Amino acid sequence: MDCFFVSCERIREPKLIGNPVIVGMGYVPGLSRGAVATASYEARAMGVKSAMTISKSISLISDKDIDPSSEKSGYYRPVDIQFYKEISGSFRSLLDEFSDTTRHIGIDESYLDVTKETNWESVLNFSQNIKETIEKTIGLPSSIGVSSSMCVSKIASAINKPSALVIVKPQNTKKFLQNLPIERLPGIGPVTSKSLHSMGINTIGELSKTPISELKYRYGSKGLDLANMANGNDRKKVFSMGPRKSISRESSLAKITINYDEKKEIIEKLSLDLGSRLAYSNTLFRTVSIKLIEPPYKIHTRTISVPNATNDVDVLKSSAIYLLNEFQETPARKLGVRISNLSLQDVNQTKLENWDV
């Protein structure tokens, strides 16, 4: 989806269409707080970028709801993740009608296996049809990339945003990737990118010429993935999502605190929050983790596993608090609780226990 959060706001508030729009996390209407989650393309053209502070953004584009007379003005809205999730759901089910094999990633991105289309002409029609249907029935603008691999399709979908349709035929893959910066490859973040630049590798073409042995030596299994992607040999298949591996809750503190009771209270609240999600599913957990971010940004994690899978909220809560004990004196800016090692409750559990007896 193109600037998904903004597009969602435009669905329920059409006056935002065509105007600069900024959706901010931690933003409170009327205050210059928080950071930019998503900016419309009109706002981006005026210099607003993701993750920029709202106050910086307001210095570029003032808030039209506050100052309607201003020449350079746009609309600011807080993130309403529940609403976006609803829209995401309808867009996913729409895509599921187009292909048996879909993989939905995050809130606004999906892969479709369209191998059954037999030629590129039909792929083009198919893709245009999807794009128009999403636009007409849900009101969402989107960009689509088509190729013979997930990796190249992803890059292609992003290369001409917004509202783009890019098809890369197999014989053109090398040429397409050749001069793109390595940052376009999924899996290359700030750390890997810096490391590759230090080796003099700046484009995907240059990466593809680097000996695989060297990439493997420096980056382990990831090095092999990089080599494959750079050569357009990404063999990952589109498959539906497996079961969820972990569930977590975290929250940034209004103020950095060192006080143990305050930290404990937050950990308890997050645990209960997680627990309430378990109550209505038949999910069991075996492992509990906490996360504590110490200023300026040092991440600590502690983990403990219990012998038997459970959905007992008290076990969750007391485990989390037990783990917190090690950080009695540590200042925290953010705290989180996570459960993992998930399994589904076995309906025959009781029977089995009886057998054990």
Add this chain to the structure above:
DNA sequence: TCTGGGGTCCTAGGACCC
């Protein structure tokens, strides 16, 4: 540059088992 919330995968070391 500063740092929201929810995830996944990988690595490396340690404990433990046969």
Add this chain to the structure above:
DNA sequence: TCTGGGGTCCTAGGACCC
């Protein structure tokens, strides 16, 4: 008392993604 080879599970941290 010293310690092979092969394996599993657990934990802490890091990198990355939307």
